[in-house]
Amino acid sequence: MMKFWKRKLESNDALPQEIVIQGEGRSGGKTRTRVALIATVFFGVYAVIGGRLVYYGLATPEESAGPASRVTASRPDIVDRNGEVLATDIKTASLFAEPKRIVDVDEVVEKLSTVLPELKHEQTYNKLKTKQGFVWLKRQLTPKQQADIMALGLPGIGFRSEKRRFYPGGETASHILGLTNVDNKGIAGLEKFVDDQGLADLQASGLAIPRDLQPVQLSIDNRVQHIxxxxxxxxxxxxxxxxxxxxxxxxxTGEVVALASVPDFDPNNPFNALDKDRFNRMTAGVFEMGSTIKSFTTAMALDSGRMNLNSTVDASRPITIGRQTIRDFHGKHRVLTVPEVFIYSSNIGSAKEADVVGIDGHREFMHRMGLLDKLQTELPEIAKPTEPRVWKKVHSITISFGHGMSTTPLQTAVGAAALMNGGKLIPPTFLPRTQAEADAIGKQVVSAKTVEDMRYLYRLNAEVGSGKRAEVAGYRVGGKTGTAEKVENGRYSKNKKFNAFLAAFPMDDPTYIVLSIIDEPQPEKPGMPATAGLNAAPIVANIIRRSANFLGVSPRFDEGDAAQMVSLPAED
Structure with a gap:
């Protein structure tokens, strides 16, 4: 019995040790399992968070914020006739916000204003308080603005890469090229024309891919345009x-090689493009072109066959019709030949030339020359000429010397081209055109004999008439002055003039028409008049002198021109 309990006691003494040892083993395993499980969970959570952070950090704004947009639609380059870039796309950054991610709207508005002071505080504040997913704050930032905003470290603020139009020449060809809006859509000038030819549809369908867009070449020579x-x-x-x-x-050919109107604007920063004085006067304004219209009156009389260069008219007395009296500015008070009517710029003589043709014939001829119909060309900004609803004799008389009808300067030049090129009226174009293409669309409006006579009169007027200051030695310039009184409060003003000079060169085979206008010029020096011969004509001379070489016209000096070579001013 004692042996039994002894063995039992010995067994019991060993039992607790075994139990303790086994219990410690199970507890340690479970603990390690729990630690491993918890570590795995935490690692997984942080891995997901880290992954999302990396994803958001690498994602572009287009992928992570904002609706799909066509603002990045590409446009083709616009180049001049020699391939020089006039307009192109560049990348720029635009600022957007995700209001739902912005905590302190006041702070964001305040800090953004330090970089973009032009931001409207109330409008920006209201945008950010909407809690929308995406709002634009400022389009087309400069690189410095973008860098400064990034340095602010504002949450909920981002940038989207867009395209904007850049014009390397600035103001140089602004009225021709026009403008694009903030979404890179053409809204004026040839930029709008390009859109209307199908680019807008390509952009809308997502097919305006840069590599597929060929440059749009113009007839413009940027060198001449700059001059x-x-x-x-x-x-x-x-x-x-x-x-x-x-x-x-x-x-x-009808190609416009250069066209400008000042004041103009910088299409890279067109803040003043809509100012009332900055419109394109050459196409979007109509004016009474004064005595330049006498070119067409004389051509009409000659082409009618009722007069020739030897014909005469009586200019000795003023013409009175109703309450109007027609006088000459520098009257000769005698009978004048047709060439004298032209070089003295006689109002009386021009009125009598028109009277020979008649009222209906006069009106028909002016329409035939394209002066009274709206011009058709690529430039969208084209004004419609004005004329009396019903022509009476008084209208025919005043229109004969450039009063009573208004037209654009460009179509005045186009009409003059027909008087110089062989008699064909050719629609103007801002795109390249071959001679064959021009011949195919040209409309014969006057005879070859009329052209020959008008070339003679143009050259004569530059040699001995009112166009002497348009002369450029070696280039054989011809032309006609036009000094028109402007209408003010329904009456012609003696103090406000609209002057023009209509020229062609070289007169042995006229290739180019050069027309200048100047609005309300003042005398260059006290005591001098402010007529077209003293201001509009020198403009033409300077343009020809500086650009003829670029136009491919070489000077030719005969014995009469040799002496003038010595007196030419030095070129810059």
Missing amino acids: MRDELVQAVNRYHAIAAGAVVLNAK
Whole structure:
């Protein structure tokens, strides 16, 4: 019995040890399992968070915020006739916000204003308080603005890469090229024309892919364009005028080689593009073109067959019709030949030339020359000419010397081209055109004999008439002045003039028409008049002198020109 309990006791003594040892083993395993499980869960959670952070950090704004947009639609480059870039796309950044991610709206508005002071506080505040998913704050930032905003470290603020239009020449060809809006859509000038030709549809369908867009080539020569604008800016300052404009037109093809109107605007920063004085006067304005219209009156009389260069008219006395009396500015008070009517710019003589043709014939001829119908060309900004609803004799008389009807300067140049190029009226174009294409669309409007006579009169007027200041030695310039009184409060003003000079060169085979206008010029010096021969004609001369070489016209000096070579001013 004692042995039994002894063995039992010995067994019981060993039992607790075994139990303790086994219990410690199970508890340690479970603990390690729990730790491993918890570590795995935490690692997984943080891995997901880290992964999402990496994802959001690498995601582009287009992928992570904002609706799909067409603002990044590409546009083709626009180049001049020599391939020089006039307009192109560049990448820019635009600022957006995700209001739902913004904690302190006041702080964001305040800090953004330090970089973008032009932001409207109330409008921006209201945008950010909407808690929408995406709102635009500022489109087309400069690189510095983008960098400064990034340095602010604002949550809920991001950038989207977009395309914007860049014009390397700035103001140089602004009225021709026009503008795009903030969404890179053409809204004026040839930019709008390009959209209307199908680019807008390509953009809408997502097919406006940069590599597939061929450059749009213009007929413009950027070198001549630069010269022209420079001369116009100088003329406005020299003659204290409110505006000036000019065009160089290929008389044989109808190609516009250069066209400018100042004041203009910088299409890269068009904040003042809609100012009332910055419109394109060459196409979007209609004016009484003054005595330049006498070119067409004389051509009409000659083309009718009722007059020739030897015909005469009596300009000894003024013409009175109703309450109006027609006088000459510098009257000769005698009988004048047709060439004298032209070089002395006789209003009386022009009125009698129109009377020979008659009222109906006069109106028909002006329409035939394209002066009274809306011009058809690529530029969208085209004004419609004005004329009397019913022509009476008084209208025919006043229109004969450029009063009583209004037309655009460009179509005045187009009509003059027909008087110089062999008699064909060719629609103007801002795109390249071959001679064959021009011949196919040109409409014969006057005879070859009329063209020959008008070339003679143009050259004569530059040699001995009112166009002497348009002469450029070696280039055989011809032309006609036009000094028109402006209408103010329903009456012609003696103090406000709209002057023009209509020229062609070289006169042995006229290739180019150059027309200048200057609005409300003042005398260059005290005591001098402010007529077209003293301001509009020199503008043309300077344009021709500086650009003829680029136009491919070489000077030719005969014995009569040799002496003038010595007196030419030095070129810059």
